[in-house]
Amino acid sequence: MNYFITTPIYYVNDRPHIGHAYTSVACDVLARFHRLMGDNVKFLTGTDEHGQKVEKSAAALGVTPKALADANSQHFKEMAALMNIGTDPHINFDFIRTTEPRHVQSAQALWKKMADKGFITLGSYAGWYAVRDEAYYQEGELIDTPNGKRAPTGAEVEWVEEPSYFFKLSEFGDKLLAYYEQNPDFIAPESRRNEIISFVKGGLRDLSISRTTFSWGIPVPGDEKHIMYVWLDALANYLSALGYPENTPDMAAFWPANLHMVGKDIIRFHAVYWPAFLMAADLPLPRRVFAHGWWTIEGEKMSKSLGNAVAPGELVQDFGLDQTRYFLMREVPFGNDGNFSREGMINRINSELANNIGNLAQRTLSMIQKNCGGRIPNGTVADAEVGITGVDKDKLIQNMDKCAFDKYAGDIVKYASQANEYIDKKAPWALKKQGELEEMGKVLYALAESIRKIAIMIQPIMPHSSSKVLDLLAVPENQRSFAHLSAEFALLPGVVLPPPEPVFPRFVEKSVDLGGA
Numbered sequence: 001m002n003y004f005i006t007t008p009i010y011y012v013n014d015r016p017h018i019g020h021a022y023t024s025v026a027c028d029v030l031a032r033f034h035r036l037m038g039d040n041v042k043f044l045t046g047t048d049e050h051g052q053k054v055e056k057s058a059a060a061l062g063v064t065p066k067a068l069a070d071a072n073s074q075h076f077k078e079m080a081a082l083m084n085i086g087t088d089p090h091i092n093f094d095f096i097r098t099t100e101p102r103h104v105q106s107a108q109a110l111w112k113k114m115a116d117k118g119f120i121t122l123g124s125y126a127g128w129y130a131v132r133d134e135a136y137y138q139e140g141e142l143i144d145t146p147n148g149k150r151a152p153t154g155a156e157v158e159w160v161e162e163p164s165y166f167f168k169l170s171e172f173g174d175k176l177l178a179y180y181e182q183n184p185d186f187i188a189p190e191s192r193r194n195e196i197i198s199f200v201k202g203g204l205r206d207l208s209i210s211r212t213t214f215s216w217g218i219p220v221p222g223d224e225k226h227i228m229y230v231w232l233d234a235l236a237n238y239l240s241a242l243g244y245p246e247n248t249p250d251m252a253a254f255w256p257a258n259l260h261m262v263g264k265d266i267i268r269f270h271a272v273y274w275p276a277f278l279m280a281a282d283l284p285l286p287r288r289v290f291a292h293g294w295w296t297i298e299g300e301k302m303s304k305s306l307g308n309a310v311a312p313g314e315l316v317q318d319f320g321l322d323q324t325r326y327f328l329m330r331e332v333p334f335g336n337d338g339n340f341s342r343e344g345m346i347n348r349i350n351s352e353l354a355n356n357i358g359n360l361a362q363r364t365l366s367m368i369q370k371n372c373g374g375r376i377p378n379g380t381v382a383d384a385e386v387g388i389t390g391v392d393k394d395k396l397i398q399n400m401d402k403c404a405f406d407k408y409a410g411d412i413v414k415y416a417s418q419a420n421e422y423i424d425k426k427a428p429w430a431l432k433k434q435g436e437l438e439e440m441g442k443v444l445y446a447l448a449e450s451i452r453k454i455a456i457m458i459q460p461i462m463p464h465s466s467s468k469v470l471d472l473l474a475v476p477e478n479q480r481s482f483a484h485l486s487a488e489f490a491l492l493p494g495v496v497l498p499p500p501e502p503v504f505p506r507f508v509e510k511s512v513d514l515g516g517a
């Protein structure tokens, strides 16, 4: 099966923080999971570089918008590399920038198609606009604050009056509602689906899709005084990366996308505007839009003014790469908001990775090294089945399908706990003392086989550490996919193992040197 997954493309007005890393890691987990299930995966991310927000930020810094975009786009590329995103060589990974010619041509082609079909008209816009959100708001949506009118998101708004092209969004309300009805999985989670349905039922107005009062954007085909509204430009990235409007092999294989992953703040753009644009252009609609929640930092909203944004690099440096990925996926049910705290992170790392999975691997592998001559001991699949019982592959698959990453990881932790209970109950060290070497070998075999399965299953979330564990078990590179979970591919007794090394160290807070004598 072909599987196409996308992250939102990130604004280049600022540097990446863990909110961005979160969306991208979740997509990387799904991309890797589908690859391990045998799918042909395309994974797209990139940067959203046009619009007033970027233009304004650049002006404030005294640089050109292009220079700011170049610098920050590079930071987002580095974030992906740092978080091990899109690095699986079997995944077709692409990073698109909206200033690239391939995107500009494609976005203009989409515009032309919608215009040719009669869905774009020229008029003029008079109303409110929030640069921070790059969104239009109606008077009734605004809130009065001591500092003046604000968007419901808290963003400042300004009054805009200018000639503008409009997209006939008002004609799509019923079609969208019918689509949501016929495709109940199109918007997830359920709460967001309900929110969108009631928004559309409230009536849709035509949408202003061009601007004339600044110039940092893609020119409207045939009327270059106008530039395209940045959201139309940005959404088109999902098609431009596939080569639209050409009939490319990528278009044939990967459109419609299987999943657009987004944060809850941008669900409306993806679940209302985007499908309407696609309907207008006669293109099939994506199969699913999933909106995840937002992170706060130690209880506070992450913001530039509070200066509390956490850079992904800091976490990776302090806690480790896979530990960071694991925490982000495990801590909060995907779809809910979550709070980041160092304490929460340390707890997860120590209780579930170091003390549970890590301890299981370390105890088992070092006993094999010491007592079995560093070779996979003699045991059978039947012995192994008592180590961890009931690995439920279907449940794992269902949880991934629902983006329930916390449950997916939680099940694996449960399997590791079972194996740890088994080791304590069977006490292979005691069997050794009593000279029951055959029984000890069977127990260690069962444990090693449990670890093999755990490592295979946890690969999407922790690719580095799981591959280290699989290396320590001498599992061949070409036997690490989900199809290899089955007994047919169980460890072979007698295979020589490398010397064991700890994979999940305990996190110990560095003591602060207060100086002094």
Ligand code: MSP
Residues within 6 Å of the ligand: 007, 008, 009, 010, 011, 018, 019, 020, 022, 023, 048, 234, 235, 237, 261, 262, 263, 264, 265, 266, 293, 294, 295, 296, 302
């Ligand atoms: N450029 C648009 C997306 C265009 S897609 C065609 C945009 N960019 S963004 O950089 O502001 O946000 C990108 C993603 O990061 C969004 O999905 C947003 O929800 C997510 N996050 C930004 N801050 C976040 C948190 N504090 N927590 C979790 N995710 C957050 O919107």
